[in-house]
Amino acid sequence: MKLEQLNNIIETVNNIAGIKIQRKCRKRNYLYARWVYFKLANENVKLATLSEIGGSIGLNHATVIHGLRRVELDFKNSEYIQNVYKESLKILKPEVKEEIEKLDKENNYYKKKYIEEYNAHVKYINKNKGLLECLSEVLDDINKLSTNDLDELIEMRIRPFLVMKKAIKPRPIKRVSKYF
Secondary structure, three states: OHHHHHHHHHHHHHHHHOOOOOOOOOOHHHHHHHHHHHHHHHHHHHOOOOOHHHHHHOOOOOHHHHHHHHHHHOOOOOOOHHHHHHHHHHOOOHHHHHHHHHHHHHHHHHHHHHHHHHHHHHHHHHHHHHHHHHHHHHHHHHHHHHHHHHHHHHHHHHHHHHHHHOOOOOOOOOOOOOOO
């Protein structure tokens, strides 16, 4: 019974991935497909030992343990692993097919939202990059001014502008002579 279930999972993963996971190969798609097989076999075949799961494709239990750890780590980041797992699960457990498809639709919705937000963020950064370059040029020009010219710029242009924008409080005017 266990052997039949394991062979069914092997056949399903082989068909979905388009490879033979029993082949001794260390290419990424073979590794990922084997890891998916380990995960599916571990989840769906009751009382199958890790040695039996690995032995069915010519590997030992340590390789299965490593594969189970890696599939959990890489599952979120690899679309290939996710697709092979989901498609295999749809065939092995038809009752979860609708739920998986519903989750895929939600996932696509959030991917689109994320891409929109990301593009808006990039646009904002690029817009402000131009502003920063402009400010950098202005600051370079200000640094070239003499102290007297800088004082005049602050008192005659910058301070009145900031007062007008209500960014700072106006200073009382200093009397130069008793007639003014």
